[in-house]
Amino acid sequence: MVVALQANYLEVELDAAPQGIPSRLLCTRRTRLNHRGAAVHVGDRVRLEAVDSHQARAVVAGVEPRNSWLSRPPVANVTAVVVALAVDQPSFDPDQASRFLLTAERTGLSVQLLLTKCDLIGPDQREEYRQRLRGWGYEPLLISSQTGEGISSLKERLLTTSLSVFCGPSGVGKSSALNSLMPQLSLRVAAVSGRLQRGRHTTRHVELFHLVPGVRVADTPGFNRPDLPDDPHELALMFPELRQQLQEWPCRFRDCLHRGEPGCGVETGWERYDIYLRTLNALAGISRPSRGG
Numbered sequence: 001m002v003v004a005l006q007a008n009y010l011e012v013e014l015d016a017a018p019q020g021i022p023s024r025l026l027c028t029r030r031t032r033l034n035h036r037g038a039a040v041h042v043g044d045r046v047r048l049e050a051v052d053s054h055q056a057r058a059v060v061a062g063v064e065p066r067n068s069w070l071s072r073p074p075v076a077n078v079t080a081v082v083v084a085l086a087v088d089q090p091s092f093d094p095d096q097a098s099r100f101l102l103t104a105e106r107t108g109l110s111v112q113l114l115l116t117k118c119d120l121i122g123p124d125q126r127e128e129y130r131q132r133l134r135g136w137g138y139e140p141l142l143i144s145s146q147t148g149e150g151i152s153s154l155k156e157r158l159l160t161t162s163l164s165v166f167c168g169p170s171g172v173g174k175s176s177a178l179n180s181l182m183p184q185l186s187l188r189v190a191a192v193s194g195r196l197q198r199g200r201h202t203t204r205h206v207e208l209f210h211l212v213p214g215v216r217v218a219d220t221p222g223f224n225r226p227d228l229p230d231d232p233h234e235l236a237l238m239f240p241e242l243r244q245q246l247q248e249w250p251c252r253f254r255d256c257l258h259r260g261e262p263g264c265g266v267e268t269g270w271e272r273y274d275i276y277l278r279t280l281n282a283l284a285g286i287s288r289p290s291r292g293g
C-alpha cells in the first residue's frame, strides 16, 4: 500500500515482507504509469517490480482497482472519514463545517465528526454542541489533545475500521490528535495565527500511519474551502438529517429538490435547511425550480 507520496517518490509498505526484504520501500513509477500523471495515490494498493532489498527500493508497476475514493484530500481505499472541526481557534463555522461534511458524505462511507480543542469551552457549551450536531445527524466525538479528553474513545472508534482519513481545516488539531493517539509519531504541529486564528498549513502531504497492525489512519494537509458536490439531486442525501426525513416520508416526485414543491414531505424547521437551500442555489443550472411554479 502506498503510504506517502513525495515529488517523484512513493513510499510503499508491504503486506507481508518476504524474508530479507524491508517492509517499507522507496519506489519510483514505471514510465507508463507516469503518463497518466498522478494516477497513483496514497492508499492505493500497487504491484512492485525490481525490488532492491539492500537499498530498500522498488518500482511500482501497476495499481489495483480502488474500493473507495476521497477526492480532496486525495486518498484511495478509505473505509471511514473523520471530519475534524475545532470549537475555537479557528472558530466553528457551520458553512465550512458543512462543506467538509458534504465532501465526506460523497464517499458513501461512514463519517465521524470530531470536535477538537474542547478544553477551550465549558461543559454547558459542550452539551450545546453535542445537541446541535445531533440535529445535523451526527454523534460528535469531543476531544482535547491538550488534556487527553476523548482520545481513548477516538481510538476505540478508529480500531473498528482499516483506513480512517482525518480531514478538516488547517489548524484544528488533526496532527495533534494523531500525536495523542500515537505519541511515537511526533508529527509537526504549529500554532494558529492572526485575528481569525487560522492554521498555517503545517502538514504538507497525506501520510498513512499504523494505529495497530491492520489499522491505519491518514493525516492530511488542512485546507479551508472544500468544493461543493455537483449533482443537485444527490445533495439531499448528503445531509443525514434530510436523508432520514426522506426515508420516513418520501416526497411525491422523485426529482423533488425540497424547496416547497407540491407533495414535498420535508419539513423546514431544521438548522441546516438554509445551508441546504444556499448550497442548492450555488450549484450551476438549477436556479429555477424543476417543476412548474
Ligand SMILES: Nc1nc2c(ncn2[C@@H]2O[C@H](COP(=O)(O)OP(=O)(O)OP(=O)(O)O)[C@@H](O)[C@H]2O)c(=O)[nH]1
Pocket: 116, 117, 118, 119, 120, 143, 144, 145, 146, 147, 168, 169, 170, 171, 172, 173, 174, 175, 176, 177, 188, 189, 190, 191, 192, 199, 200, 201, 202, 203, 204, 220, 221, 222, 223
Ligand atoms: N487548546 C488546544 N490547542 C490545541 C489542541 N489540539 C491542537 N492544538 C493546537 O492547535 C494548533 C494547530 O494544531 P495542528 O495539530 O498543527 O493542526 P492541524 O489540523 O494538523 O493543521 P494543518 O496541518 O495545518 O492542517 C497547535 O498550536 C496545537 O498545539 C487542543 O486540543 N487544545
Ligand SMILES: [Mg+2]
Pocket: 174, 175, 176, 188, 189, 202, 203, 219, 220, 221, 222
Ligand atoms: Mg497537521
Ligand SMILES: [Zn+2]
Pocket: 251, 256, 257, 258, 259, 261, 263, 264, 265, 266
Ligand atoms: Zn421534497
